[in-house]
Amino acid sequence: MNKNNTILIVEDEMIIAANISLQLTHLGYEVTGIIPRAEDVLTHICQHVPDIILMDINLKGDLDGIELVHLIQKEYKIPIIYLTANSDEANFNRAKATNPYAFVSKPFKKLDLQRAIELTLVRIQEEQNSEKTLDITSEEPFILSDCIFIRSHDKMVKVCINNILYIEAERNYCKIHCKDKEHLLVMTLKDIEEKLTSNTLLRIHRSFIVNLSHIDEIATSHVVIAKKAIPLSAELKKKLLQHIQKV
CATH class of the missing domain: 3.40.50.2300 (Response regulator)
Known part of the structure; x- marks a missing residue:
C-alpha cells in the first residue's frame, strides 16, 4: 500500500x-x-x-x-x-x-x-x-411513495423505502444506503428530495436525507442510524423533531 x-x-x-x-x-x-x-x-x-x-x-x-x-x-x-x-x-x-x-x-x-x-x-x-462495485445508473429513477425503481443494467430494481437507511450526497452522485446493499445514482440530493413523496424520508443536512423510522439517537448536532453518526443541521433540527412526532 x-x-x-x-x-x-x-x-x-x-x-x-x-x-x-x-x-x-x-x-x-x-x-x-x-x-x-x-x-x-x-x-x-x-x-x-x-x-x-x-x-x-x-x-x-x-x-x-x-x-x-x-x-x-x-x-x-x-x-x-x-x-x-x-x-x-x-x-x-x-x-x-x-x-x-x-x-x-x-x-x-x-x-x-x-x-x-x-x-x-x-x-x-x-x-x-x-x-466501484456499486450499482451505478445514469438513468433517472422512478420515485414512488413506497419505493424507488433504480435502473440496474437492463432492468429496473425495486428499492423499498422501508429498507432505505439514509441517502448521502457524493459529489455529483447520491448513494442510497439500504439494510443489505448500496446503490449509486447519477442524481443530486436536491433532485431526489424534490421527487420524494414519502413522509419517512427527510433531509436533515445538505448532504443527507434520512429515514425517520431508522433513527436510533438524536443528539445536538447529529443523529445515529445503524451505528452511523449523521450530521444534523441546526436549521433543520426543528423540522426533524416535528416530523418525528408525526411518524
Missing part, C-alpha cells in the same frame, strides 16, 4: 505531538500539520485535507476532540483515529457515535500507532473498492 498518505495531528501536548510526527515521518507518512487548538483545525483542513486525522479527545479549550470531530464531519469525510488517555465509558460512547476508525490509548507504543494507521488505510481501500 502506498505510504504517501497524509495525516493531520490534533494534539495539545506538543512533546507528544512532535514525537508522533517524528514516528509518522519515519514510517513514510506525510504530516500536514500539528495543531493544538480546536479552533484552528477547520481552517487548516480547508487548505490541506488529510487522508487521516489523529485526534486527541482531551483537547484543552471550549471544544474537546469529539465535539471537534462532529464539526469536521459536517463538511468532510475524513477517517478519524482517536488518541486518548481517558478511556471511561461515557467518553468512549460519545466518541463511538462519530464512527471512528480506531482508538489508540496513551501512552502508546510505536507499533500500536503504526497498526492503527495501517488498518485504517486498509479499511479506506476496501471502502473505495466497494464503491
Whole structure:
C-alpha cells in the first residue's frame, strides 16, 4: 500500500505531538500539520485535507476532540483515529457515535500507532473498492411513495423505502444506503428530495436525507442510524423533531 498518505495531528501536548510526527515521518507518512487548538483545525483542513486525522479527545479549550470531530464531519469525510488517555465509558460512547476508525490509548507504543494507521488505510481501500462495485445508473429513477425503481443494467430494481437507511450526497452522485446493499445514482440530493413523496424520508443536512423510522439517537448536532453518526443541521433540527412526532 502506498505510504504517501497524509495525516493531520490534533494534539495539545506538543512533546507528544512532535514525537508522533517524528514516528509518522519515519514510517513514510506525510504530516500536514500539528495543531493544538480546536479552533484552528477547520481552517487548516480547508487548505490541506488529510487522508487521516489523529485526534486527541482531551483537547484543552471550549471544544474537546469529539465535539471537534462532529464539526469536521459536517463538511468532510475524513477517517478519524482517536488518541486518548481517558478511556471511561461515557467518553468512549460519545466518541463511538462519530464512527471512528480506531482508538489508540496513551501512552502508546510505536507499533500500536503504526497498526492503527495501517488498518485504517486498509479499511479506506476496501471502502473505495466497494464503491466501484456499486450499482451505478445514469438513468433517472422512478420515485414512488413506497419505493424507488433504480435502473440496474437492463432492468429496473425495486428499492423499498422501508429498507432505505439514509441517502448521502457524493459529489455529483447520491448513494442510497439500504439494510443489505448500496446503490449509486447519477442524481443530486436536491433532485431526489424534490421527487420524494414519502413522509419517512427527510433531509436533515445538505448532504443527507434520512429515514425517520431508522433513527436510533438524536443528539445536538447529529443523529445515529445503524451505528452511523449523521450530521444534523441546526436549521433543520426543528423540522426533524416535528416530523418525528408525526411518524
